[in-house]
Amino acid sequence: MKQFIAFVRKEFFHIFRDRRTMLILLGMPVVQIILFGFAITTEVRNVRVAVLDPSNDAVTRRIIDRVDASEYFTVIRRLHSPEEAERFFRSGDIDMAIVFSERFSDNLYTGEAGVQIISDATDPNMATMQAGYATNIISMVRQDMLPPGVRVSAIVPQVKLLYNPQMKSAYNFVPGVMGLILMLICAMMTSISIVREKETGTMEVLLVSPVKPLFIILAKAVPYFVLSFVNLITILLLSVYVLHVPVAGSLFWLIAVSLLFIFVSLALGLLISTVTRTQVAAMLVSGLMLMMPTMLLSGMIFPIESMPAILQGISTVIPARWYIQAVRKLMIEGVDISLVLTEIGILTVMAVLLITVSFKKFKNRLE
Incomplete structure (x- = not known):
């Protein structure tokens, strides 16, 4: 038994003297848990958003503020034309664009107000999640802005997926x-x-x-x-x-x-x-x-x-x-x-x- 214990101690000493082995045994699990814990995520965060708002009324400003205040999106640009959105998508400056129809506030009660969400679908799963999060925010703001008891048809944003409309993985x-x-x-x-x-x-x-x-x-x-x-x-x-x-x-x-x-x-x-x-x-x-x-x-x-x-x-x-x-x-x-x-x-x-x-x-x- 003493010989066995002596061999065990010898192996411990060999391991402790080898810094590379110690690094693999004790350091690698720490690195792996940190990488897997923080890098592997399907959450939507820090999505760069551009907004095209020709009406610029109280409702659209409220929606834009709510989008920018969320932990998922950051409004970084105000657009003046659809061509600007395409240019920023191609340069990689934005991940999503929100386009409001004209006279959005006036048409809100008639159900004619329209919103288009344009997303970069090179990653189809992430693009779908981004559009879904933005749709929920727009729906909540719309509900808050309506007077109590007033019922109008819901706003269903039109989702446009760039570069991968077929959603192929x-x-x-x-x-x-x-x-x-x-x-x-x-x-x-x-x-x-x-x-x-x-x-x-x-x-x-x-x-x-x-x-x-x-x-x-x-x-x-x-x-x-x-x-x-x-x-x-x-x-x-x-x-x-x-x-x-x-x-x-x-x-x-x-x-x-x-x-x-x-x-x-x-x-x-x-x-x-x-x-x-x-x-x-x-x-x-x-x-x-x-x-x-x-x-x-x-x-x-x-x-x-x-x-x-x-x-x-x-x-x-x-x-x-x-x-x-x-x-x-x-x-x-x-x-x-x-x-x-x-x-x-x-x-x-x-x-x-x-x-x-x-x-x-x-x-x-x-x-």
Whole structure:
């Protein structure tokens, strides 16, 4: 029994001395419960609303104030024409628009007052929930404004769903799945490339060659870049001809942005390979440590606007977030490339930083 207790103590000492094991055992559950608890939410929050109110009467102002006061919506713009609403939707500045009919207050008692709710349906479930919440608020304000005993027909807002009127879920998950697949495949494959050279003993040959370390790193990425491009074409063909998700925008720019994201993912994998010592560690970091944040914090499944501010800040450093936003704009909304320059700029900066850090971390001598 004493020998058994001695072995148990030895194992405890081994675990306590290994900081990485302690981090996985005690730190990972904390991170997971926080991410799953706050990021996984189907609640409607922080919806950016624009209002077109040609009548500007007491009833419409009351409805707008009630919408803005709710915890779900924030009125950020007043529109002057329907064309403005379309422009703001395409630029990604608003998530929903409320359009009132003319002489809304006068027509309220005759039942002729009309309201249109326009929502971005690239995420069909969220668009339906947003329209439902706004409809409830409008109905409650209408009921409050009517004198006691007066009965008129209820206002049924006309709901218009942009970009996805058929409410197909594929329009929502295809851009997210594209980002997840390309990120995991590219990062996972390249993360083990340099580590494999270390474990097999062929790194010495590379280090004594006249090739500069930067070109060694880039040479590791080129084959995977070509293979990832083949994967990209396959994904696009399946999305269009099997899942029936059309490419509404420019196919050229969609491929160009995808290639930029592939390069970012490859650079991230190369960085992982330079800081890890074994293939197992590289696979764990690239697979486990990247998959969960990419799924939860990139906007692939759950809207970023509904997350706490701290998680929204963390999501800004996840490359897949910007790629998914760009794909939704180019592929689903069909916007011009000028409206995707922000995402392209951020991905470009990430690519340069990751390659630079990978070069700095690359060791010219084996330990």
